[in-house]
């Protein structure tokens with residue numbers, strides 16, 4: 001049995017707005033304690049580990065908001081419902097600074113192993129938390145752990161979402177078929193543009209203990225940015241306030257943003273702004289299906 005859907009390659013190029021040759025989204029996943037508690041609930045008893053995560057809302061978010069303010073750009077903040085409930089004032093400060101707030105699960109659950117019903121319950125719980133704390137109905141979702149399920153696109157569309165930002169098979173935005181519903185916009189990501197991998201070390205939880213220098217990390221991201229501009233693609237950078245809110249890393253990020261703002265024809269936008277543009281284009285949705293394993 002062959003799987004004949006989703007096998008078409010993308011055509012090169014992408015129709016950005018007039019005068020624009022590429023786009024960049026600076027995104028922030030405000031995981032705080034949720035990612036660690038989802039990985040190991042016993043972490044709740046580890047005072048120092050929890051403080052490592054609390055650095056995000058307590059110190060990182062205020063610093064990063066200052067960076068965004070100084071550089072004059074708007075970011076997209078993916079907020080787990082648990083983070084919103086635990087740090088309501090901080091999440092409101094993000095909203096009040098005019099940045100986009102998007103959905104990132106409730107307790108940062110990986111939904112890849114969940115039933116569609118269980119995944120829907122998590123989605124609803126996250127929506128309720130964002131509504132209660134900031135009064136926001138998000139238009140976008142990013143899978144916690146970057147682990148979407150085969151049900152995610154249809155579920156998001158059914159609940160009125162405009163875009164997903166969890167998949168890794170393209171350089172440009174595209175439309176993702178969402179069951180019987182209209183297509184969902186996909187804003188692709190990649191591990192090379194995530195701050196977690198080079199920077200995070202938490203004993204017994206994450207990382208190898210090798211912590212990269214911001215000089216090296218920012219240089220790496222700058223190479224990615226420059227080449228994405230050449231290719232006319234979408235550069236989606238993912239930072240976590242508990243990771244990149246630290247002084248040297250935030251300074252490096254600020255330098256990268258300034259580099260981006262100086263690039264002629266690069267559109268720096270929120271994810272929602274890019275998704276709204278993509279919705280205007282006559283793109284053919286990608287019909288992806290779960291691979292079927294060959295018989296023994």
Ligand SMILES: [Zn+2]
Nearest residue numbers: 029031144145
């Ligand atoms: Zn996350």
